[in-house]
Amino acid sequence: MKRMIVTGSAGLIGSEAARHYDELGWRVVGVDNNMRRSFFGSDGDTTWQRERLVNDCRSYQHAAIDIRDRDAVFELVREVRPEAIVHCAAQPSHDLAAQIPFEDFSVNALGTLNLLEATRRFAAEAPFIFTSTNKVYGDGPNLVSLAEYETRYDFDDPAYVEGIPETFSIDQTKHSLFGASKVAADVMVQEFGRYFGMNTVCFRGGCLTGAGHSGAQLHGYLSYLFKAAAEGRSYTIFGYKGKQVRDQIHSRDVIGAFDAYLAEPRPGAVYNLGGGKANSVSIIESIDRINQLTGRELSWELSETNRIGDHIVYYTDLSRFRKDYPGWRITMSIDDIFEEFARISLAARSAA
Template sequence: MKRVIVTGSAGLIGSEAARHYDGLGWQVVGVDNNMRRTFFGGDGDTTWQRELLERDCRAYRHAAIDIRDRAAVDALVAEIRPEAVIHCAAQPSHDLAARIPFDDFEVNALGTLNLLEATRRNAPEASFVFMSTNKVYGDGPNRVALTENDSRYDFDDPAYANGIDESFGIDQSKHSLFGASKVAADVMVQEYGRYFGMRTVCFRGGCLTGAGHSGAQLHGYLSYIFKAAAEDRPYTVFGYKGKQVRDQIHSRDVIGAFDAFLAAPRAGAVYNLGGGKANSVSILETIARIRDLTGHELAWTLDETNRVGDHIVYYTDLARFRRDYPEWRLTMSLDAIFEEFARVAFSSRSAA
């Protein structure tokens, strides 16, 4: 039986990975100590997801360890000796990072180093999949020429007609402390591939989404905005007139990319991973889609203060990953993603 360690296993991508590899007959060891609740309060609590994994998965084992604990991480990897490590655990909010800089850096950078070194020492042939972020590019994408339309901003430079690719610089830009800690982790993952020859990949994610997300105001915007709409919570849009744009990729399509890499791993690989231009949407467009899908008018206000280091427009150029792994496809369109959220978020209202 193949073995995989999944960190952040009760989070969106981690839980999707745990279910997927359990379904393939792998032994799955999930590492998650529910720090998302510590970061984001009740909205971020992932206990429900852990309980579902333990109930539904045949060969799932949970390890509630802190990835900052070097000895515990090393001992776990030495015991399991996995064929793959899928590292999704993180402090994911660039706003929160400024208030908890040591926790942010220790979770994102030091925790990643602990996992890399434990893997090198105990399972050097394992593939190491790291869920990085597009925030490694800082606010550099904001320097691309933009055009403003009624409901969104968009790139106005033919060089970026398909989005941001991996050649875009990560230096000389404002990242937020979260972005900086993820840069440190991203570069370290690359280095363990390039220096030690390990099979590592950094997936620089756009907006990762799906109904398994424990969305909170500071992280997981699409999940949280549907939650706000369904529960009649007031929603605050921060900056850029609500015309800021993100591309959305469903968690199942992220796992498809993991599968493709694990089938043909490389050393020190880096890929941007998102929904691409076709799956891009602004906040104003999101609010309109929710109204059209559900008939519900979200109560929202605009805070004109732009978030520090925030992207005005970001969507992913997927050309490099599609070139190296041509069998991979996006299976969830933007319409399908919104329909899933509407069905799940508004199910209790329909029942009532």
Template sequence: MSVIVVTGAAGLIGSETCRRFHKENFHIVGIDNDMRARFFGAEASTSASRQALEKNLKNYRHYDADIRDAGAIEKIFKQYGGEIKAVVHTAAQPSHDWAAREPHTDFGVNAVGTLNLLEATRQFCPESAFVFTSTNKVYGDTPNRLPLVKQEKRWEIDLSHAYKEGIDETMSIDQTKHSLFGASKVAADVLVQEYGRYFGMRTVCFRGGCLTGPGHAGTELHGFLAYLMKCTVTGKPYRVFGYEGKQVRDNIHSHDLVEAFWQFVLAPRSGEVYNMGGSRHSNCSMLEAIDLCQQISGRKLDWKYVEDNRIGDHIWWISDVRKFQTHYPQWKYRYDLMGILKEIHAACVEQ
């Protein structure tokens, strides 16, 4: 029996991972205790997603465990041992703002939880691939020092710069303001790399930008495109924070990210790091995203601007994914920005 352990199994990326690997006849061990509902309230709960996994995937088994509990994690890993072929770690506290309110909880989930999973993997299934969903926030606000040009509806990098195609993995993660969330993810990211380099384990950090899709339980503090479309469809007011609404993000569909996971698991490497997002293929500013949501939905968004950019927030982020594409040339995007937004819109209308 081939087993994959998926943390945050009922979340956007976790549930996509469960479905993708289930198609490949893996037995899925899902770990998720719905802390998202605690972070962001009942509307962000992943309980419905968990129920769907249990109903639709015959080889899915759920564990309502907390990744901060080393004993609980060890018990699960010990049960399956060498049958575990891959660990995909997507569980996280994902919000800048929330981290500042409860630093111990944020660090416990993001850093200590990751350490518990790495050590359980090393003890019970050291040959398995270990995939970690890191974040571009490990670079702190260093991207804001790039030569940026203000355009009508977006910020854009000076196209003579080396990062004109996107920011690659050579950018320093040092001497920068991360936010406490970014700092806890840095700790986890470096741990994942070190278990690869020091112990020779098959580990990878995917430093994602905006991860999205129709299964995203978006809220104001997390889930940019999903929450924006939700507000446009329902008439709920939306707030744009800072940078004149011209801040740029690249957006990657959960399907495309998980397909990258699959390619890595097929041919794992040790201690790798990849920037992974929509790249030049799929990106937009806040103002551009508002225009697209209104265009697709046929409705006008009720929004206001707040002159208060969030601490450590990026003015411009586009990922350079060419390193991953070089290592895994079979990987291709399925979704562009319009494809992503149309799927999210359809999901909002169905709710």
């Protein structure tokens, strides 16, 4: 039986990965100590997801260790000797990072280094998949010429008609402390691939989404929007008239990218990963779709203050990944994503 370690296994992508590879017959060891609850309160609590994994999976084993604990990480990797590592654990909020800079950096950067070095020592042949972020580009995308439309902003430069590519600079921009800690981790993952010849990959994600998300006000906006609509909460839009644009990629399509990489790994690889232009949507467009799908008017207000380092427009140029892995494709359209959330939201409301 193949062995895999998945960190952040009770989060959105980690749980999707754990469930998927368990179904494929891997022995999956999931690492998650539910720090998301301490970051975001009850909205971020992932206990429900961990319990589902333990109860539903055939060979899933849970390890509630902290990736900042080097000795515990080394011991786990030495014991499991994984044939693949999927590293999803993170402090994921660029807003929260400014309040907890040491926790943010130690989780995102130091925790990643602990895992990389443990892999190099005890499982050097194992592909190492890292869920990085588009925040490594800082607010650089805001310097691209933009056009304003009735419900959204969009790029107004032919060079970015397909979105932001991997060649976009990560230097001399405002990242937020979260973005900076993820840059440190991203570059370190690359370096272990390039310097030591390990099969490492950074997937710089846009908005990764799906029904398994424990969405909170400060992270996972689409999941949180549906939660707010279902529970009658008010939502605050931070700046840009609500016309800021993100591309949405479903967690299952993220796992499809992981599958492609595991089948043909490359050392030190870097790929932007998101829904692309076709799956892009603004916040006010999102709210309008939610109102239509749920039959409820989401209460919201607009703050004139935007989040520091936030993107006005970001969607992903998928050209590089599609060239290297032509068998991979987006299977969940933006409509599919919204409809899935609506079904689950309405079902939960009926059960309440």
